[in-house]
Structure formats: structure tokens, C-alpha cells
Amino acid sequence: MIGKIAEAITATPLFGATITILAYWIGLKASRKLKLAVFNPYLIAVMLIVGLLAVSGVPYSVYANGGDFIGMFLTPVTTILAVSIYRQREIVKSHFLPILIGTLVGSIVSVIAVVSLSAAFGITEELKYSLIPKSVTTPIAVAISDSLGGIRSLTVTALIITGVLGNIMAPLLAKLFRVKSRIATGVAIGTASHVIGTSKAMEMGEDIGAMSGIALSFSGIITAIFVSFAF
Amino acid sequence: METLSELIIIALLSLSGSAIAAVLPFAFPPAVISLFLLLILLLSGAIKEEGLEASSGFFIKYMALFFVPSGVEIIEYTDLLASSWIHILAISAISLVITFLAAAKAVEITERIMRRRENA
Known part of the structure; x- marks a missing residue:
């Protein structure tokens, strides 16, 4: 029965x-x-x-x-991200250039780092494609992984590892690299470790958290564009 | 009724993203195209932010829920995970540090140049 x-x-x-x-x-x-x-x-x-x-x-x-x-x-949730970007438009306007350049450099460096490390460790193409978008926000990362031919679940796994490490290490990295600017700290956290890192950024200060939140949207979009041209 | 019309807008935008992605000459994530479309509609004032309150509140608040199945799929890749976990961990950690450094310094350099321009 x-x-x-x-x-x-x-x-x-x-x-x-x-x-x-x-x-x-x-x-x-x-x-x-x-x-x-x-x-x-x-x-x-x-x-x-x-x-x-x-x-x-x-x-x-x-x-x-x-x-x-x-x-x-997945797709509707990613679409809705536009609303959170729209809500942050005032802060984006006042710091547009530092945010744009920080997320642009960070996103491109992230992709290059993953590709070079993948070659150094000799991992499979499939795994490499799964890891490429691992620094960006989950909905966009999964969408990029899909379009590259990566494996969603591996992308998500690497993404969580990156986020959790970013969350734990953010204050340490800021100190180690002598990052004095609060905008730079926020942008770096959001670009390197998406939402999970951003929760730590918010603990470090409301302004750092806001920057991190904006940076994760920017870096998601930039990574999607960069990857579609580079691969 | 309101919620229903919001869902229709989002569903139609999502489908439009897929349609546009299908005819683009390069591979691009359909969902990011949908995001662009909605952002354009919001910035142009064609859609009011308040007009998406119910659905955006729900989807943003519980965003992670929708990725749970993608995470569970890892159960199908336990062999790959067993053989490559150290690589996944190392690549994630090293690239995290490099990315953090690059983004932070790029912002600081930009700020320094902007400050110098202002003073000059």
C-alpha cells in the first residue's frame, strides 16, 4: 500500500x-x-x-x-532584475564612471582568470564553460552557462563557493589590498562575489552594500556581453 | 487583476527575449535580452515601476527558490564532482581574489583620475 x-x-x-x-x-x-x-x-x-x-x-x-x-x-526572474537596477538609478548616475570601469575590468579579468586557470589545471571544456560565469548573479550566470553549453548545476556550485568565500574574505581582501575607497570596496565585492558577497558588504556599511548590489547587476550584464563576443 | 497583468507583461517580455536571441547572429542569453527590454521600458516611462510591484516583490524576495532545482541537479554529476572538486574550489578561490583586486583598483584609479581632472 x-x-x-x-x-x-x-x-x-x-x-x-x-x-x-x-x-x-x-x-x-x-x-x-x-x-x-x-x-x-x-x-x-x-x-x-x-x-x-x-x-x-x-x-x-x-x-x-x-x-x-x-x-x-529562470527567465522571468532575470527579467525582473531590471526593476532592481532601475531602482538604483540615482546612485548609478552619481558614480557612473567608477562603477562602469570597476565592473568592466573586474568582469573581464574574472573570465580571463577562469579560462587561464582552467587551462593550467587541464579541466574539461564543459567544466570550463560551467565555471566562466561563476562570479555573476545566479540568474544571469545560469543563462550564460546555458548559452555556452556549460552544466547549470556546476555553475551554481562554483557560484556558491565563490559567493561564500567572498562573503567570508571581503573585509580581509579589502585590508590586504589596501582598498581605502568605500565605492571601490563595494564594487569589488559585488563584481567578485555577487549576492552572497553583497550580504557581507551590507554589514560593512549601507553605502558599500548599495555599491555591491549595483556592481553585481552591472557585472552580470557586462559578463553576458563579453562572453558572447569572446566565445 | 493587477497581478495577472504584471505576469502577462513579464511572460511576454521573457518570450520576446527568446525570440530575439533566436535571430541574433551570435549566442546571447535570452533572459538578459528580456532584462534589457524591461529596463528600456522602465527608463522610457512606458512601464511604471509601481506597475510591477506585486511580481517584482515576489520574484526578487524569493529569487533563490527558482534556482533550487538547478542546484539539486548536482546529484547527476557526483562522479565529475568527486574528480574535479579540488579544481572547482581552487579556480573559484583564486579567480575571486584576482577579480576583487582588479575591480577595486580599477575603481580607485578611476576615482584618482577624476579627482585630478577636477582639481586641474
Whole structure:
């Protein structure tokens, strides 16, 4: 009987969709208690679902029937980023040149660094393409990875590693490289470590957080443009 | 009703991005084209920011939710992860530091040049 029930539940895409939303909700609740960059709602949700699939033996493809439905919103979510860019237009106007040049140089250097390191370590082309957009905001990174022929999940993995490291190391890097300008600090954090780094930037100061937030949108767009011409 | 019309606008913009990407002579992420289209519509005043309040609030607040399935897919690549995790970690860490340095110095140099111009 239990087998019959399990079969009925997993037969519908609602199964994958529901556990995705449920796991994310648990992640949101849990991350409020565990105030560490590593325990963000996203990571908790992914680990819960991976754990559930591994323990229950439900194949990934069954989960993906519903998971893909949630993932379908990738494009609308990216589109909506335009609203947050639009909201920051006043700050962008007052510091346009430093933001533009900082994110332009940072994004291009990031792509070149990943390509050179990939060659140095001798990793596969597929993995290289997955890692190229790993410094930019998730929706844009996944879109770039798709258009290059990378693997979404590896892009997301590298992106989280980068974000978490950026979050932990940002104050240290600013000190190490003697970055005095608060605009430079914010732009560097947003360009190098997207949203996860930006949460640290906000702790370092509202102005640094705002710059980081703008830089992550700019670097996402610049990386998309640069990559489409370079590859 | 309001929310519904917002969703229609966003869905149509998303589809337009895919349509434009299909005819571009180079590969470009369709979603970023949709983003550009919406940004142009907002900047030109054709769409008011308030006109997208419900959907932008929801999508931005719960953005990470929509990427959970992409993350779960890692379960299909455990072999690749087992053999390459050290490379992924090293490349992520090293390029993070280089990118941080490049962006920070680029901003500082730009600011210095701008200040010198102002003083001159």
C-alpha cells in the first residue's frame, strides 16, 4: 500500500514542485537561526532535497518533472532584475564612471582568470564553460552557462563557493589590498562575489552594500556581453 | 487583476527575449535580452515601476527558490564532482581574489583620475 501511495505522489510534477518550495521554506526558517554564510536558505534547500532523493531512492528525473517547472521561472526572474537596477538609478548616475570601469575590468579579468586557470589545471571544456560565469548573479550566470553549453548545476556550485568565500574574505581582501575607497570596496565585492558577497558588504556599511548590489547587476550584464563576443 | 497583468507583461517580455536571441547572429542569453527590454521600458516611462510591484516583490524576495532545482541537479554529476572538486574550489578561490583586486583598483584609479581632472 505504501508503495502505491509513493507511486501516486511521485507520478505528478506537483511532487518535485512541492518539495522544492517546502525545502526552501525550511531553509529560510533555519538560516534565520544559523547566522552563517554557509547556511543560506538556498544551500539548505538543495542539501535537503539531495538528501531526500538519496535516502528515498527517488530518481532525479522524477524530481525534475516538478523541479523543471520551478526552474522555468529562470527567465522571468532575470527579467525582473531590471526593476532592481532601475531602482538604483540615482546612485548609478552619481558614480557612473567608477562603477562602469570597476565592473568592466573586474568582469573581464574574472573570465580571463577562469579560462587561464582552467587551462593550467587541464579541466574539461564543459567544466570550463560551467565555471566562466561563476562570479555573476545566479540568474544571469545560469543563462550564460546555458548559452555556452556549460552544466547549470556546476555553475551554481562554483557560484556558491565563490559567493561564500567572498562573503567570508571581503573585509580581509579589502585590508590586504589596501582598498581605502568605500565605492571601490563595494564594487569589488559585488563584481567578485555577487549576492552572497553583497550580504557581507551590507554589514560593512549601507553605502558599500548599495555599491555591491549595483556592481553585481552591472557585472552580470557586462559578463553576458563579453562572453558572447569572446566565445 | 493587477497581478495577472504584471505576469502577462513579464511572460511576454521573457518570450520576446527568446525570440530575439533566436535571430541574433551570435549566442546571447535570452533572459538578459528580456532584462534589457524591461529596463528600456522602465527608463522610457512606458512601464511604471509601481506597475510591477506585486511580481517584482515576489520574484526578487524569493529569487533563490527558482534556482533550487538547478542546484539539486548536482546529484547527476557526483562522479565529475568527486574528480574535479579540488579544481572547482581552487579556480573559484583564486579567480575571486584576482577579480576583487582588479575591480577595486580599477575603481580607485578611476576615482584618482577624476579627482585630478577636477582639481586641474
